[in-house]
Amino acid sequence: MSFLSNIVKKKQAQLSYFSAVLTDKTLHVGWFDAADVFQYESVPLLPNTNPWQTLPPILQHSPCILTLVESQYHWLTVDKPPASSPAAWMTELHWQVKDLVDLPITSIHLDYIDAPTMAGVDKVHVVVVNKLWLQAVVQAAQQAGIVMCAVAPDVLTFRHPTSVSAPASDMRLLMLGLEGQNWLLSVYHQQHLLTFRRLSGFQVKAATLESDAAMEMLSVEVQRFMDFVESQLRTPTIKQIELIADGHSVETQASLQPHFEAPVALMSTSQVILDLLQSSIHAFKLDTTATGQS
Secondary structure, eight states: OOBOTTTSOOOOOSSOOEEEEEOSSEEEEEEEOTTSOEEEEEEEOOTTOOGGGGSOGGGTTOEEEEEEOGGGOEEEEEEOOOOSSHHHHHHHHHHHHTTTSSSOGGGEEEEEEEEEEETTEEEEEEEEEEHHHHHHHHHHHHHTTOEEEEEEEGGGTTOSOOTTSOOTTSEEEEEEEOTTSEEEEEEEETTEEEEEEEEEEEEOOTTOOOOHHHHHHHHHHHHHHHHHHHHHSOOOOEEEEEEEESSSHHHHHHHHGGGOSSOEEEOOSSOHHHHHHHHHHHHHHHHHHHTTOO
């Protein structure tokens, strides 16, 4: 699913897709070369410099998939509007969310996907970004000849099961620990995001091996979230907890497992940013194939 399509226009490109994650200090990009080997590069953000213009020539005029991280978007779950057309929906959603985000209505750009019904009320998930910020990013990429073809939030990146995931028919809880960010808990079922939560106050510090007490506190918060999901959304039992984390991921997995009946599966031992970049390409290709896009 390509979010925010009113700003990000599809264009024909010559080379393979590449993915990008833009943080406060760095532009991270990743792509699969002709031998299907994943390549990765990080470019520091410097004053008066366009980082997109310093990327390898192979990426010029290639379609880019931009993944948004925590500070770059708002995610809201609201009542599904009664409007009958997509245009009317967008207008109604703008007015629903304007008081829920710290942006003037003229700076709101949004898109939405269906959410699970709660208490008999139809819901939608709404992604809101600062239109001026996104336009600036897209224009900077275009100045470097980069074709921005899709933008999506990080919570949608891992919704497609991998070979070591629980089956798509099962409930999966992903614990994503990106250095410097709060732990992200996301629940997926049949390749759809049901809900997620960021654990405020539980920031990932890759260089630090957390104490047993800290891991127990984290486990309690994860269990509370699982209980909420199963009781409020009336979902099946979560069959697997999947872990992708920066730092001491093996030790984290071992510390978490005794607190849960479901298996805690370590999905990767590489940097989370690499998993984000690879998974965004994987998700985009599967989504475009499913919708018949090229």
